[in-house]
Amino acid sequence: MQENSKTLGPGESGIYNRIAVLRAERGTSRQQLAEAVGVNYQTIGFLERGDYGPSLKLAFQIAEYFSLPVEAVFSTQPFTPLSVQVYGPNSGGSK
Template identity: 70%
Template sequence: MYNRIAVLRAERSMSRQILARELGVNQQTVGFIERSDYVPSLELAFKIARFFNLPIEAVFSPEPFRPLSEQLYEMPRKQA
C-alpha cells in the first residue's frame, strides 16, 4: 500500500510525533505506515484521511502515486 503521509506532514511542518498523538497511535506506527512496512487498518486509514481533510484515495493507493508535478501539469511522457 502506497501513501502520501510524509508529504502531507511536510506540507504542514508536522512531526511524526504530533501526527501520532493526534491519531492516538505510537509515532513508530506512523513511521512504519509511511515506509509501507505496515498497512493500517481501514479504521486508521480513514482516520488519517479525515485528519488531513482529504479523500482516502488522495492519501492511500494500491499503485504508486504519480509525481504531483505530473498530475498537476499533465506533463507528456517521453516517447522511446
C-alpha cells in the same frame, strides 16, 4: 520527484500512501500526527515507509486528519508524482 519516489513506496504492505508528503506540506511532525490518530510515532514511520498497512479505521483517521478523502492518501496503485499532476506529464524535470 526524488521525494515522491522515496516516500510512496509500498514496502512490505502493498499499500502506497502520501503521508510523508502531506506531513511535510502541512508542517506536521510524526509525533503530532501520531497523537491525533492515537498511535505511536514509530508507527507513522512504518506507515510512511510502507512497511505496515494500516487498518481501515486508522486509514480513515489519517485521511480525516488531513481533511482529504482516503483515496487521496492511500492507494493500492502508485501515486502519480505531484509534479506531473500539477505541471503535466511533459514537465519531467528538464528545466
